[in-house]
Amino acid sequence: MDIHYTPAELAFRDEVRAFLTAELPADIAAKVRLGKHLSKQDHQRWQQILSKRGWFAVGWPEELGGVEWGAVEKHIFDEECAAFGAPRTIPFGVNMVAPVIIKFGTPEQKAHYLPRILDGTDWWCQGYSEPGAGSDLASLKTRAVRDGDHYVVNGQKTWTTLGQYADWIFCLVRTDPEAQQQRGISFLLIDMQTPGITVRPIITLDGDHEVNEVFFDNVRVPVENLVGRENEGWTCAKYLLTHERTGLAGIGGSKALLKHLKKVARAELCDGKPLIDDPLFRAQVAEVEMQLRAIEIATLRICAAAAHGGVPGTESSILKIKGTEIRQAITHLLRKVIGPYALPMLEEELDLQFAGELLHADYSASLSGDYFNMRKLSIFGGSNEIQKNIVSKMILEL
Structure with missing residues (x-):
């Protein structure tokens, strides 16, 4: 198996380097190199630059506005961005929930959410971990009970990265408490402005507000925000976690x-x-x-x-x-x-x-x-x- 770059891949690396030299804002690169925390506006500005070049939604189908690079091109791009001091892409929207929606979502969900992720309208966060369910994620307790055309969600998520900025959160919730743990879980998309949601900051050892606790108190979520089938959200979760861990x-x-x-x-x-x-x-x-x-x-x-x-x-x-x-x-x-x-x-x-x-x-x-x-x-x-x-x-x- 040949692990050396081909001439085409080397040409792509030169193209990425030229792009970063010309387009990466110096003030953002300086913050990255100095270990400074980037603001939401910094991330959004870099996202807009990548979107204009067509290099933001890596791995999305081209017909949805993405760029279908192979694994080698992704590796080259990530390596060069790190070398130049480009900020890492905030993954929760473009690299985490979007692939799940693309694979398991309805046509209506794809048409609504994907363009808003692509143009930066919506900032997403992840609702997986709970106080008693981190590495053992299948033991999560946040409940979603069907009530007509809504789910009523109660529970708590923790370590929610950048949740203070988020417009939406994708959550694993328990919809069948009697089923085997993995089989009773569903994948919901929840608007963070919904009544009953409270975000509480967790200040980490470095003094930064990066993570949060998120509380759900009788939060009503439309059934149409369910991704995939009810009680089969673990399939979505495994699909998403494979992408996250490799990165x-x-x-x-x-x-x-x-x-x-x-x-x-x-x-x-x-x-x-x-x-x-x-x-x-x-x-x-x-x-x-x-x-x-x-x-x-x-x-x-x-x-x-x-x-x-x-x-x-x-x-x-x-x-x-x-x-x-x-x-x-x-x-x-x-x-x-x-x-x-x-x-x-x-x-x-x-x-x-x-x-x-x-x-x-x-x-x-x-x-x-x-x-x-x-x-x-x-x-x-x-x-x-x-x-x-x-x-x-x-x-x-x-």
Whole structure:
């Protein structure tokens, strides 16, 4: 199996690089490189640029406004965007609920929701996890009871990323409490402006408002907002999670972050000696780089297989496990190389003079926040422990 880029794929990479050079706003790229939090307006501005180029809805059918790249083109695009400092695409609308609607939705649902996702009219969030149902998602308790032409929804979702901005939420709800857990679940689309919905912020360790709790108190949802069949929403959920976990490998982002780690490690910081000269530290960097290279090759193998009709299975779990561990390891090494300058202090209280422009211009004093935020990677999208169970059952047959 050939994992090298073809001349056509190399030409596509050049096209992506030219686009990013010309169109990526400098202020947005600077925020990404400095680890700053992007506003909703920043994300929407970048989405509009991608939409104008026809590169926003990757994987959608062309007749619905998408671009039908192969797995290799998707990989190239993601890697180059990370290298240039482009923001990651907020996935909940375009990459998560949209594919579910395209595969399982009615013609009316496709005609209504997809154009609004494409042009940025609607911002979506995900309603999966609950206080007692995270990795064991099938144990969710949020209920939806049929009442005429509506469902009445009661319950709670948690860790709802960017739910404070959302116009709509796609939810897994229990519609048959007597059925086997997976068989009694349905997939609903819910307008966040519906009476009875309350969004409460959760402030994370990095001091940011990224995630939320969402409460449903007798929320009435039209039956026409059901995607797929009642009590068969688990099929939609599995389809969506396979897409999410593969994307969590974050190879492009890890490569860009590793490059930055090496740059900082070569600088003369606290004691005037580059930390990269330390054999133990250099060995740790090399170990992470070898693992990253291995997972990149595995991804290219999967891409090559997909180009010939293959479909990722347990590979998505493997990529999720190793990809998230690598990203956590790189932020750990960055925190180590910067030392006390990674402390969560106000920037004006730090003496950065001896560090030169490297830290001040290239990486903000919010590194500790990034480090803490990356701890979540091995938990969301299905914890790594759960993914290991999936791999053992599907491949090792234990």
